[in-house]
Amino acid sequence: MKKFAFAACTALFAATCSFGADRATLFKSCVACHGAAADRPYLGGKVPALKSIASAERLESLKGYKAGTLNKYGQGAIMKAQTARFSEEDLVAINAYIDSL
Template identity: 50%
Template sequence: MKKIVLLVALTCVGAFAADGADIYKKCAVCHGAKAEKKYLNKVPALVDTDPAQRLADMKAYKAGALNDGKGKIGMGAIMKGQMATLSDADMEAVSNYISTLK
């Protein structure tokens, strides 16, 4: 019985796991289908960035730490809005998906 409950629980978690490819679709408008675009010559191609730094930046944008216009690349206000609806799991899924595009 315990095995069945565990199997059902794991299946449910997998069913609700964030889909990085699906979430990334809204990012592709600015960053390119393969995360290859250098947006406004301010943002490096995401596919070329370090995955850990990319995820840290996403979280910092959401928290408002890179949103003063003087931050790392000056796109804070736009990115804060983009990150607002994403959970940590969503951001991690997107970052992981971008890593597969290399």
């Protein structure tokens, strides 16, 4: 039983670590505009720092940009291009990563 518990904990730890690494990797494409800590306002302060936006609102915005239905601050086209390669799970992971910063 102890071996099973150890193996289960090890697997859970490995999955958590790899998920965390994936989230950070996914977020790298956002860093140039939003900063490594998601704390950089964009467009001279028109776009607030991502960390200052409520998590649920930020996720809905990401989904809206990906769908092409959102054009906040005139950034719809560039954000649609940025989010096009991400799955919905990727967007959730990116959002969770921002929450963890």
